[in-house]
Amino acid sequence: MNKMSKSIAISSALAAGVLMATSNSALAAKPAMEKCYGIVKAGKNDCAIKSQGTSCAGSAKQDNIHDAWIYLPQGSCEKIAGGNLKPQEKKAEAK
Structure with missing residues (x-):
């Protein structure tokens, strides 16, 4: 060489x-991640939705389903309006 x-x-x-x-x-x-419930746009959830009986990601049929979640960087979820670290009870619809 x-x-x-x-x-x-x-x-x-x-x-x-x-x-x-x-x-x-x-x-x-x-970064550390956390599940954030209640803020997911239709079709953008990261996993199953118990209330809709779905078993896969991307199956949300509408926005802001109470038990649909996405992963966000830790500490971000509760800064977003409607974001929760645990699934919330489904709100009763007004008649």
């Missing part, structure tokens, strides 16, 4: 090491 090839090989190895180190720390920095 000549001097130029060695220099390129060393530079490439260092760049690969730096890239691997930064990508691992980005994965480690994933």
Whole structure:
């Protein structure tokens, strides 16, 4: 190997090491998540909805179903109007 090839090989190895180190720390920095009920848009829920008898994500038929949830970064849910950390009782409809 000549001097130029060695220099390129060393530079490439260092760049690969730096890239691997930064990508691992980005994965480690994933925020804690929490389930947030009552704010889900139709078709955007993250899991089953007991009151509708569904068993899969994306099955909400309307907005703001009381027991439909999505994952949000921890601490965000209760900052959103209508957001709850636990499913709420379904409100009785006005007659």
